[in-house]
Amino acid sequence: MVEPTSFLFFFTLHLSLITVVISAKFTIVNQCNYTVWPASYNTSGSAPLATTGFVLQSGENSTVTAPANWNGRFWGRTLCTTDSASGNFSCVTGDCGSGKIACGGRSGSPPVTLAEFSINSFNNQDFYDVSLVDGYNVPMDVIPLSNSGKCKSTGCPTDLNAVCPTELKVTENGIVVACQGPCAAFNLQFFCCVGNHSTPETCEPSVYAQIFKKACPQAYSYAYDDNSSTFTCAATDYQIVFCPASNNARIIGSRWEYSCW
Ligand SMILES: *[C@@H]1O[C@H](CO)[C@@H](O)[C@H](O)[C@H]1NC(C)=O
Ligand SMILES: *[C@@H]1O[C@H](CO)[C@@H](O)[C@H](O)[C@H]1NC(C)=O
Ligand SMILES: *[C@@H]1O[C@H](CO)[C@@H](O)[C@H](O)[C@H]1NC(C)=O
Ligand SMILES: *[C@@H]1O[C@H](CO)[C@@H](O)[C@H](O)[C@H]1NC(C)=O
Ligand SMILES: *[C@@H]1O[C@H](CO)[C@@H](O)[C@H](O)[C@H]1NC(C)=O
Ligand SMILES: *[C@@H]1O[C@H](CO)[C@@H](O)[C@H](O)[C@H]1NC(C)=O
Secondary structure (H helix, E strand, O other): OOOHHHHHHHHHHHHHHHHHOOOOEEEEEEOOOOOEEEEEEEOOOOOOOOOOEOOEOOOOEEEEEOOOOOEEEEEEEEEEEEOOOOOOEEEEEOOOOOOOOOOOOOOOOOOOOEEEEEOOOHHHOEEEEEEOOOOEOOOEEEEEOOOOOOOOOEEEOOOHHHHOOHHHEEEEOOEEEEEOOHHHHHOOHHHHOOHHHOOOOOOOOOHHHHHHHHHOOOOEOOOOOHHHHOEEEOOOOEEEEEOOOOOOOOOOOOOOOOOOO
16 A cells, blocks of 8 residues: 555655656658658767667658757768668768667767757756768758747758868769868868867868858857857757758747657
């Protein structure tokens, strides 16, 4: 038989969990006219998401709920195949080397467009950005679903592969499938913002970073691009959209769409 006091204790504990634990829901949408294999990676000691990799055919979407205080990132993999002899799964861009659709704690190999999140972080704010520092493979937007008006969408909806400088192009069968970041391409302190160029004062946006910035003004184009590229929002859910229609980013749903316990 359950003691009334322990029942009360259980009930209040449960209530306090409801008020403290604010988790974010991510709906990943593939608006590309090709298949994308999204993947996620947990950082800063936070737990992995329930799924670390899956397939989205053109037009499909999928929702995953992040644990409270989740830190991590999402990216898209393209041109993936399963080797018929070995059963090994691999992708031309964004491959995580797991040999399976799930990345299971492995990050994507650059160049990849990254959507980075720090949920319920400093001052209970979410911090999010889309980064081209590790290069670019697919157009991507992050759309907070808050209806408060303060939370801004960010992303790189432009086809950067189309304007990628020749020396940064990654091609497959003659088609540009990704655009390298200058750090990965040249491995120089100046481009990587390390060594002699490791501070905000000595790390300047390179000519390549400026090309990225011009194409996608909201996205990180180099390591210290924080001022124009980091966004904050409190207590909301997000859409991550591959190939957003650049001039009509869709905002669907409302702020309080949390899953209920
Ligand atoms: C996808 O769209 C692009 C640009 O409109 C077009 O060039 C390409 O042929 C389309 N691919 C498919 C598989 O429909
Ligand atoms: C991601 O989560 C796993 C499992 O909890 C953990 O072992 C790993 O350290 C985390 N990764 C990072 C970079 O924090
Ligand atoms: C996700 O897919 C479902 C089923 O096709 C659709 O009803 C829904 O509108 C889609 N959501 C988004 C955000 O695209
Ligand atoms: C499987 O593919 C990965 C790339 O994702 C590669 O690194 C690995 O060597 C492959 N393994 C086998 C057994 O072919
Ligand atoms: C860093 O700066 C020092 C002092 O100016 C210079 O001697 C050195 O060559 C620089 N290193 C690189 C990798 O540019
Ligand atoms: C970013 O903004 C801060 C505060 O407004 C300013 O001090 C800093 O110089 C800016 N950094 C860059 C790289 O523009």
